[in-house]
Amino acid sequence: MPSISEKIKATDRSICKILETNARASLSEIAEKVGLSVPSVSEHIRKMEEQGIILGYAAKINHAALGLDIAAFVLVRLDSSANYAGFIANCKKSAEILECHAITGEASHLLKIRVENTAALEKLLSRIQQWKGVQRTMTNLVLSTHIESFAMLQ
Numbered sequence: 049m050p051s052i053s054e055k056i057k058a059t060d061r062s063i064c065k066i067l068e069t070n071a072r073a074s075l076s077e078i079a080e081k082v083g084l085s086v087p088s089v090s091e092h093i094r095k096m097e098e099q100g101i102i103l104g105y106a107a108k109i110n111h112a113a114l115g116l117d118i119a120a121f122v123l124v125r126l127d128s129s130a131n132y133a134g135f136i137a138n139c140k141k142s143a144e145i146l147e148c149h150a151i152t153g154e155a156s157h158l159l160k161i162r163v164e165n166t167a168a169l170e171k172l173l174s175r176i177q178q179w180k181g182v183q184r185t186m187t188n189l190v191l192s193t194h195i196e197s198f199a200m201l202q
Contacts, residue, residue: 059084063092064102068199071105106198116162118169119190123155124182131181132156138179144172155186 062082066073079089096102111119126135132150139148139159147160159176163169169187177185 060092060096060101063089064096065199067093067102067105071107111162115164118163118165119193120161120163120169121188121190122159122161122173122176123151123186123188124157124159124176125154125184126156126181127183128181129156134180135182138176142172142175144168155184 059082063078066078066081075086075089075093078093079086082089084092093102111117124135126132135157136148139145139157144161144163145159146162147158149158150156151158161169161172163172173185173187176182
């Protein structure tokens, strides 16, 4: 079975790149940039949504402007894979957790979190450490961010 990158055509890649840069780009703007009609662009986008290539549309948020001044990456070690499902469910219920990745190495998961201040971080870490199966957490605070993107296409 071909990978998504092998399946996606050059026109679709161009459309995806435009949408990665500006998810609010109009169909007419996209059509002009890729040299297709508006109905054709609409059909390409619809098909990519159906195929799971386009998963959704999102706004880029300035978290600091919303008072979420602390960003951190938390490594979590679970005692057993039997606790993964419960752990993931807890992560999904926690608004402060923006990303959860199963990883290799000394920890089993990597969380990206955003909170208002260090008191909120401490409270969140205490809550995570009480979840069933959590053996250990290790937190790395973000001092500054130079690149943060979901864009994949060059």
